[in-house]
Amino acid sequence: TRSTRPQRMLKAVQKNATKGNPKSVISAIDYFCKHSEWAMNVGDEKGSILDSVVTEVNPSTVLELGTYCGYSTVRIARLLSPGTKLITLEFNPANAAVAKQIIAYAGLQDKVILVEGSSGDLIPQMKERFGITTFDFIFLDHWKDRYLPDIKLFEECGLLRKGSVLLADNVICPGTPEYLEYVRKSPRYESKYFPAHLEYTKVEDGLEKSVFLG
Ligand SMILES: CNc1ncnc2c1ncn2[C@@H]1O[C@H](/C=C/CNC(=O)c2cc(-c3ccc(F)cc3)cc(O)c2O)[C@H](F)[C@H]1O
Numbered sequence: 001t002r003s004t005r006p007q008r009m010l011k012a013v014q015k016n017a018t019k020g021n022p023k024s025v026i027s028a029i030d031y032f033c034k035h036s037e038w039a040m041n042v043g044d045e046k047g048s049i050l051d052s053v054v055t056e057v058n059p060s061t062v063l064e065l066g067t068y069c070g071y072s073t074v075r076i077a078r079l080l081s082p083g084t085k086l087i088t089l090e091f092n093p094a095n096a097a098v099a100k101q102i103i104a105y106a107g108l109q110d111k112v113i114l115v116e117g118s119s120g121d122l123i124p125q126m127k128e129r130f131g132i133t134t135f136d137f138i139f140l141d142h143w144k145d146r147y148l149p150d151i152k153l154f155e156e157c158g159l160l161r162k163g164s165v166l167l168a169d170n171v172i173c174p175g176t177p178e179y180l181e182y183v184r185k186s187p188r189y190e191s192k193y194f195p196a197h198l199e200y201t202k203v204e205d206g207l208e209k210s211v212f213l214g
């Protein structure tokens with residue numbers, strides 16, 4: 001049967017990237033998406049903003065919602081200090097299987113805990129399963145209508161502390177209007193918009209960085 005786009009992306013990584021070299025894996029995926037097939041990775045322009053926020057926060061506890069093929073997982077994990085691991089949630093087994101291989105190809109498997117399942121089910125389990133008290137950094141890039149319910153879940157589960165940073169992809173395209181209204185209106189968050197473009201296109205998009213004020 002015909003391969004899937006994530007499988008073709010993995011093939012492109014195995015063909016064009018250097019094993020153990022995260023930068024070459026990132027470049028191979030960006031090249032594939034620019035010249036072969038568009039895919040919903042955060043991409044190089046927004047990815048650079050992601051890099052700068054991760055570097056600034058230098059988090060000890062990290063969560064990503066929506067692994068997809070692992071592109072942003074590789075971008076984040078490559079910047080983490082030794083001994084720090086990122087937890088990434090993906091509920092589609094086929095995506096998780098590809099992501100696992102792309103993360104391993106980058107040599108970052110020891111810095112990533114990929115959990116198969118839905119954020120709605122897994123967020124309440126973070127404390128008991130992974131010994132997390134609070135997250136320093138959260139990257140939201142899963143179904144856009146789940147950003148708001150999930151941030152409320154973080155609050156209810158006591159997973160945010162004064163200074164926790166949430167970075168949300170696609171707040172313009174496809175758009176997350178309810179989430180944006182919530183973080184921008186709530187007195188409990190300090191929010192800032194980083195303008196950019198939809199990955200591999202000229203369409204306007206951007207990232208919203210929201211700091212929990214406690
Ligand atoms: C709901 N809880 C979940 N828990 C675990 N994994 C999940 C959950 N929900 C989804 N997943 C998992 O997270 C991924 C989903 C990513 C969704 N991303 C997008 O739709 C998305 C769309 C565009 C886009 C823009 C313009 C256009 F013309 C077409 C597309 C651009 C983007 O950057 C995106 O991120 C994965 F597929 C799904 O299994």
Ligand SMILES: [Mg+2]
Nearest residue numbers: 042141169170
């Ligand atoms: Mg996205």
